[in-house]
Amino acid sequence: MNVTETPAESSVGEAPGEPAAADSAERVRRRGDDSAVLRMSDTEAAEIGGDPRTPDHDQRVLLNMGPSHPSTHGVLRLMLELEGETVLRSKPVVGYLHTGMEKQGEQLSYLQGCTNVTRMDYASPLFTELAFSLATEKLLEIEIPERATWIRMLMCEFNRLASHFLFMASNGMDLGAVGMMIYGWREREEILRFFEKVTGLRMNHNYIRPGGVAADLPDGWQYDVARLLEIIPPRLEEYDKLMTGQPIWRARLQGVGAMAPEEAVALSATGPLLRSTGVAVDLRRDEPYLAYDRVEFDVIVGTYGDSYDRYAIRLNEIRESIRILHQILDMMPPGDYRVQDKKITPPPRARIDESMEALIHHFKIFTEGYKVPAGEVYAAVESPRGELGVYMVSDGSSHPYRMHVRSPSFINLQCLPHLMQYGLIADGVAIISSVDPIMGEVDR
Amino acid sequence: MSGQPDEAEPDGGDDVVSRPESLTRYGAPLTHSHGQVVIHPTRDTWLEVAESARVEGFDHLTDITAVDFLTYEAGRDLPDGVEPERFEVVATLSSMASRERIRMRVQVPEDDPTLPSLFDVWPGSETPEREVYDMFGVVFVDHPDMCRILMPDDWVGHPLRKDFAIGRIPVQFKDEGMRR
Numbered sequence: 001m002n003v004t005e006t007p008a009e010s011s012v013g014e015a016p017g018e019p020a021a022a023d024s025a026e027r028v029r030r031r032g033d034d035s036a037v038l039r040m041s042d043t044e045a046a047e048i049g050g051d052p053r054t055p056d057h058d059q060r061v062l063l064n065m066g067p068s069h070p071s072t073h074g075v076l077r078l079m080l081e082l083e084g085e086t087v088l089r090s091k092p093v094v095g096y097l098h099t100g101m102e103k104q105g106e107q108l109s110y111l112q113g114c115t116n117v118t119r120m121d122y123a124s125p126l127f128t129e130l131a132f133s134l135a136t137e138k139l140l141e142i143e144i145p146e147r148a149t150w151i152r153m154l155m156c157e158f159n160r161l162a163s164h165f166l167f168m169a170s171n172g173m174d175l176g177a178v179g180m181m182i183y184g185w186r187e188r189e190e191i192l193r194f195f196e197k198v199t200g201l202r203m204n205h206n207y208i209r210p211g212g213v214a215a216d217l218p219d220g221w222q223y224d225v226a227r228l229l230e231i232i233p234p235r236l237e238e239y240d241k242l243m244t245g246q247p248i249w250r251a252r253l254q255g256v257g258a259m260a261p262e263e264a265v266a267l268s269a270t271g272p273l274l275r276s277t278g279v280a281v282d283l284r285r286d287e288p289y290l291a292y293d294r295v296e297f298d299v300i301v302g303t304y305g306d307s308y309d310r311y312a313i314r315l316n317e318i319r320e321s322i323r324i325l326h327q328i329l330d331m332m333p334p335g336d337y338r339v340q341d342k343k344i345t346p347p348p349r350a351r352i353d354e355s356m357e358a359l360i361h362h363f364k365i366f367t368e369g370y371k372v373p374a375g376e377v378y379a380a381v382e383s384p385r386g387e388l389g390v391y392m393v394s395d396g397s398s399h400p401y402r403m404h405v406r407s408p409s410f411i412n413l414q415c416l417p418h419l420m421q422y423g424l425i426a427d428g429v430a431i432i433s434s435v436d437p438i439m440g441e442v443d444r
Numbered sequence: 445m446s447g448q449p450d451e452a453e454p455d456g457g458d459d460v461v462s463r464p465e466s467l468t469r470y471g472a473p474l475t476h477s478h479g480q481v482v483i484h485p486t487r488d489t490w491l492e493v494a495e496s497a498r499v500e501g502f503d504h505l506t507d508i509t510a511v512d513f514l515t516y517e518a519g520r521d522l523p524d525g526v527e528p529e530r531f532e533v534v535a536t537l538s539s540m541a542s543r544e545r546i547r548m549r550v551q552v553p554e555d556d557p558t559l560p561s562l563f564d565v566w567p568g569s570e571t572p573e574r575e576v577y578d579m580f581g582v583v584f585v586d587h588p589d590m591c592r593i594l595m596p597d598d599w600v601g602h603p604l605r606k607d608f609a610i611g612r613i614p615v616q617f618k619d620e621g622m623r624r
Binding site: 028029031035037039041042043094095098100102103104107138139141265266267268269270279281286287374375376377378380387389391393394395396401402404406410411413414443444 | 477478480503504505506507509511512516517518519521534536540543545547563564566567568569570571572575579588589591592593594595596597603604608610
């Protein structure tokens with residue numbers, strides 16, 4: 001860790017502690033030294049810290065947290081300006097996992113694209129596949145079969161469970177409830193086992209593809225789903241016992257990292273981070289994609305916008321997803337699992353042996369890909385972390401001309417300095433955890 | 445997608461694009477793309493249009509990105525009066541109250557890739573604008589912290605530009621010079 005000190009001349013107006021309550025959205029609009037965001041490059045920080053001639057330095061310390069700190073969920077680095085244990089300003093430094101996936105997306109055909117985007121948010125890969133597929137389907141102007149729609153919903157809701165269980169595990173561990181780590185992984189493992197049965201893989205499934213899904217549900221899937229829906233609710237009761245009602249848990253989270261709804265909206269936050277402030281926005285309800293307008297569920301919102309609300313929202317979203325899954329189990333229609341369009345869907349393996357046309361189609365789809373009409377479109381889905389959108393520009397060829405992913409973690413991360421300001425550094429750990437960033441998606 | 449009521453959706457844009465002069469919003473030409481509303485402000489009206497959109501209720505800046513049209517061979521779908529340029533910065537806005545969406549697309553020329561920053565309108569533009577600068581080299585004027593975000597500070601070039609080559613490391617299966 002780098003420990004440096006800032007000179008007195010960059011003195012900030014306010015002392016640690018809550019500033020006088022002004023217009024709440026005004027706080028996030030500040031540009032100068034009174035902003036919560038430490039707008040300073042590494043070079044500047046090193047210059048300030050490395051100058052031994054600064055005569056009267058105050059108690060302010062610049063401290064690097066991460067990029068491989070256990071509480072930063074991968075490779076997030078935070079530059080913190082501390083006074084004692086109080087965080088004054090901070091800056092999330094990202095990019096350590098940047099692998100140019102948007103550039104890569106331009107080299108891959110639409111069929112290969114899902115293999116690429118599924119690696120962005122590795123805790124909920126099906127959502128990126130879904131957003132990518134929805135955008136492609138909008139450009140192609142195709143309707144997918146009803147069963148494919150419901151299979152997508154089934155898999156996505158299970159993925160939301162898996163992702164929220166991962167949050168429960170890591171959030172518990174970050175706060176010292178180390179046993180929670182085991183319980184969260186246990187539940188997630190049950191779901192990943194189901195995923196493995198359906199898609200063949202535990203993560204990075206490449207299962208949802210433009211035109212439908214890769215394979216139909218296996219025989220007896222109803223029993224697996226019913227079993228999962230039976231074992232998960234009692235385990236949530238265990239979570240309540242272990243965490244929700246515990247005084248230590250509450251003391252650790254309540255009032256920590258609070259945010260006003262105006263601030264969250266101004267900072268473009270989405271997902272549980274926005275809903276914790278009381279703004280009831282959920283794309284599943286507000287702009288229903290797939291068949292979400294045919295299932296019943298509630299949008300969970302918080303009141304105080306603190307870390308505890310974000311924990312409670314996710315816990316209750318698990319319950320709502322289970323409610324949705326029960327309805328999906330009852331309403332799953334029969335039919336095709338992918339669109340029967342020879343230009344988009346590869347022929348079944350058996351057909352290739354007997355039909356020359358099938359062989360040609362298969363060859364064409366996998367070498368050249370299918371052409372998508374020129375145009376531009378934005379498709380968004382509600383991922384466990386917020387609004388996940390894909391903005392796609394096509395030039396009429398078989399590769400996207402531009403494929404941009406609006407990743408919720410990346411945008412939500414800019415709320416972090418505002419959540420952490422004037423809090424303790426130990427609370428910072430709780431706040432990072434409650435924002436639940438997935439760095440693969442932040443850096444892409 | 446299926447079973448979704450879209451009677452209220454203005455249907456996709458062929459007839460609309462053919463008479464773009466009749467449709468404007470906030471003084472900018474308006475088109476439709478696959479049922480989504482798109483407005484085309486210029487660089488001079490970018491801030492003004494953004495501010496009036498915010499006042500009208502588009503309080504959430506959902507996304508900012510850009511497209512480099514250097515090698516785009518299909519026709520550009522721009523309304524009359526909008527000159528195509530190399531870069532296009534795209535901002536997606538949503539309204540928390542009415543749940544409407546609108547997309548702003550502005551043309552940014554290659555020889556002067558600058559655009560006023562939306563920070564004062566929506567402070568949430570800070571990191572996406574840094575990403576656009578990092579990836580495309582479009583400089584946002586009056587941005588509080590205009591620096592790279594994903595690439596290292598000393599990186600040369602802007603990776604998502606179409607003339608930025610994708611680096612490939614040749615796979616060496618056998619190297620005579622290397623021991624072991």
